[in-house]
Amino acid sequence: MQKRVIAIFTGNRAEYGLLYPVIKAISLHPDLEYKLLVSGAHLDPNFGDTLNEIKSDGFDVYDEIKIDMDNNSLSVIPKAIGSGIISISNTLIKLKPDFVVIYADRFEGLAAVIAASQMNIPTVHIEGGDLTEGGALDDSVRHAMTKLAHIHFTTNDEASSRILGLGEESWRVQTVGFTAIDLIEQKNYATASEIQSKLKLDLTKPIVLFTQHSISQTPEMSKTLITPSLAAMRKLSEEGTQIIITYPNNDNGSAEIIKSINDFKHLSNSNVFFEKSLGRFYYHGILALALDTNNRIACVGNSSSGIKETPAFGCPTVNIGSRQEGRLRGSNVIDADYDSNEIYKATIKCLYDEKFRKISKEGLNPYWKGGAGVKVANFLANLTINQELIRKKMTLKSKMVKVSDNG
Secondary structure, three states: OOOEEEEEEEOOHHHHHHHHHHHHHHHHOOOEEEEEEEEHHHHOHHHOOOHHHHHHOOOOEEEEEOOOOOOOOOOHHHHHHHHHHHHHHHHHHHHOOOEEEEEOOOHHHHHHHHHHHHOOOOEEEEOOOOOOOOOOOHHHHHHHHHHHOOEEEEOOHHHHHHHHHOOOOHHHEEEOOOOHHHHHHOOOOOOHHHHHHHHOOOOOOOEEEEEOOOOOOOHHHHHHHHHHHHHHHHHHHHOOOEEEEEOOOOOOOHHHHHHHHHHHHOOOOOOEEEEOOOHHHHHHHHHHHHHOOOOOEEEEEOOOHHHHOHHHHOOOEEEEOOOOOOOOOOOOEEEEOOOHHHHHHHHHHHHHOHHHHHHHHHOOOOOOOOOHHHHHHHHHHHOOOOHHHHOOOOOOOOOOOOOOOOO
C-alpha cells in the first residue's frame, strides 16, 4: 500500500517544539510519510536561525517557504499572510499531499490553512478551541482556522466543546491532549549538567526564564509594556537571581521588544543571560530544574508555554498582562499587571514562597494526557479520504430571530 503523504507546516520555534512529537510519530508510522514545510522565523537568523534545530533533530526539510516580512509597516501581518498563501500554495501544487497539518494560531499557520483548504486538501488543525482573550488576535485567527480545517486535534475537553459549539461535526474533533507532554514524559530535554555547560548557570542561585511577546492589537505599545518587566528583571538580577532572557516571536511589535532587550544588555550584570532562542531541548530542561525542590526556578513573561508547559514540571510561573487571558491554566500561575513592583513581588513569591512552590509542584495539570503524537498519526493513517471529509457541514440548527428595524 502506498504511504499517505502528510505535509507538516511550521513557521515558528514554539509550534515546532509542539509539533515534534507529531512529526516523530508520523515518521515512524509504517503507512505515513512526512514532508516538512519550514517557513517564517525559522528562516530568519535574527530569531535564532532555528532551521538548524530542526535539522539537528534529524528531520528532512522538504521545502523552505519564504514569507515576506516588513517589520516597519503597520500592514506587515496582512502582507505576510498574503505572501504566505502564495508561497505555500506553490509548494502544495508540487507536493500534492494527502493531508496538511498546521498548529495553533499564528499568522503563518493561517496562511497555510487558507492555502490548503482552498485547494481541497484535507487540512488538520492542532490546538483549536483554546481561548486567549487578552488583547491579541490569537482567538480570531485560531477560530478562523478551525472553521477552515477539516480535522481538529485538541489539547483538552473544554477546547473540544468549543469547537463543537462552532458547529463542527463531532467525528472531526479528537481530544488527544497536549503534544509537549509526550516529550516531557520521555524526559527528552537537557539535563542539569548540560544546562550548566551551555549557559554557565549556578544552580545554587535562583533562576528566572523570561520571555515577553508583543500584543498584536497594540504593537505600538511594545516598548511601554516591556519596560516594567525588564526593570523587575534588573532588580532581581542585582539581588543575585540569574535571569535568562529570550527573544520574542516575530510578530508585529517584536522589533521594539528586541531593541529594548539589546539596550538592556548595556545595563545588565553577570547574572543576566541572553538567548535568541533556547530551543525546545534547553527550554524544557530549564523548566525541569523545578522538579528538584532544591532548585528555585520561575518562568516569567506572557508566552503560552508559561501556561501550558510549566504545570508538567511543577514550575511556578508569573503571567504578565493580558496576552494569555482566558487560557486554561494550572494552579502554578500568578497573574501580574505591567507594573515592575507587581512583577517583582510575584516572581519573589514563585522563588521563595514554600507554600506556593508546593502548590505548583503538586497541582493538577489540565493538559496531562500523553501519547498525542501517536494518536494523531494513527487517526490520519486510518481516516477515509473522500468528499464527506472535504465537504463540511454546519451542525447548529438555525432559529428565527426577530431583528429590529431601526430605519
